[in-house]
Amino acid sequence: MNIETTTARILLVDDQTANLTSLAGILKPLQVEVDTARSGPEALAKLLRAEYALVFLDVQMPEMDGFEVAELMRGSMKTRDIPIIFVTALNTEQKYVFRGYETGAVDYLFKPLEPIIVRSKANVFLQLAEKNRQLAAKNRELDKIVGELTETRDALRVANRQLADMALRDGLTGLANRRRFDQVLSGEWTRAIRDGSELSLAMIDIDYFKLYNDAYGHQQGDVCLRRVARALENALKRSTDLLARYGGEEFVAIMPLTDREGARAIGEALRFQVEDMGLVHRMSLIADVVTVSIGLTTIRPQSLSIASADATYVGQAPARFVATADSALYQAKENGRNRVVILDSRMEEV
Structure with a gap:
């Protein structure tokens, strides 16, 4: 069973270009495709168009903050299972952390970012995403095999019925034998x-x-x-x-x-x-x-x-x-x- 390989994609969401550039540089050694979005609406639009293994989501953004983006992601069948790591410069009081987890975050990163920690956390979810992708590919392959086996079974049933009918038919006249x-x-x-x-x-x-x-x-x-x-x-x-x-x-x-x-x-x-x-x-x-x-x-x-x-x-x-x-x-x-x-x-x- 052949499992096709593909490069994982990560979406970085932050209203500050400098922050996006910095985080993209930190993730570069992981050899992943990195997309960026500078607002919640832009991020949601990209999430609906492409497949992402992980989202780094800034908490503080104008128009739509990270918590709102996360809640909307969890409300969509296409995006609800994508892991979200919140990136924030806010204080680490528990009420903020709890709100993040309530909206679907899997982890938190606090600015200034430590590259080793960022890559370590990202790598965990990338590996998980790859395993899920391979599992999905295997399931599709198995579904295909099951479909082919079902078609073969149905064809055999038809053939068996035809053979059974032939066994009860006179070969020359087609009448019952x-x-x-x-x-x-x-x-x-x-x-x-x-x-x-x-x-x-x-x-x-x-x-x-x-x-x-x-x-x-x-x-x-x-x-x-x-x-x-x-x-x-x-x-x-x-x-x-x-x-x-x-x-x-x-x-x-x-x-x-x-x-x-x-x-x-x-x-x-x-x-x-x-x-x-x-x-x-x-x-x-x-x-x-x-x-x-x-x-x-x-x-x-x-x-x-x-x-x-x-x-x-x-x-x-x-x-x-x-x-x-x-x-x-x-x-x-x-x-x-x-x-x-x-x-x-x-x-x-x-």
Whole structure:
């Protein structure tokens, strides 16, 4: 940590030029910058414009005496901490000395001045000022470091959030991935049990996607997956719904607070949106464009304590719920593809 050095400055305040010249000569061996002022107002103006390590302030001056100058200095944020040494030819009665200390003096010098004493006292405050300056510089440097560390910490937090989001996103389509789907399904399942609400699930498969890849190549196959993902997103409009890539050419949609008829309507909208985008698929056995088959199921999840004794009842775990939707998808494909099939909890087509 580099601490810059600077020459200390002392301000001498006296209405007599001879006194200023004499005191400046005494301080010359200390190798400091010396400024002078011949009145209180001039001194205050200079104190506001520059930084001073020490002020030698004459007590007796016309217009504004040293005590008044000191009181005004102590009233200003910029000058209140500057050490003041009063210089006076007045007697040393305690009442005068006490008034000086009350107005903020750190020391007194009595005329005629003794050079060794003047330099000794000045040197003490110069050293203190230098230590304070170095401390202030260190604090500024530390503040800068803290600021940089804070920025780095914030950047890392953003990066970590982005990484966490990436870990839950499918790299090709940008949709939620299988891991995110599992998390959301578990949460929605628990919420549906708590609220006594219905939950619907759609399993979606691109029809004859292997033939599409074989005919157009895997690069174009990736384009197809991305376009299907966007079409499904456009059909699934509610912010509470989740669309995820389940794997390969399969997608899955979680639809909270959705009954069977609502799920059917959404399923048909998903199917239509994909077919309507008109992505050519010459190798499809059912259409000239890309289509999807969809399996749906709806349930009102129950806790184990109130679940039906019927072992075929779906509601014991989310995995069985997914299995039902997958069975519905299988039937949709067996029944000719490009269609929606809904199975109830007993695996019967309705």
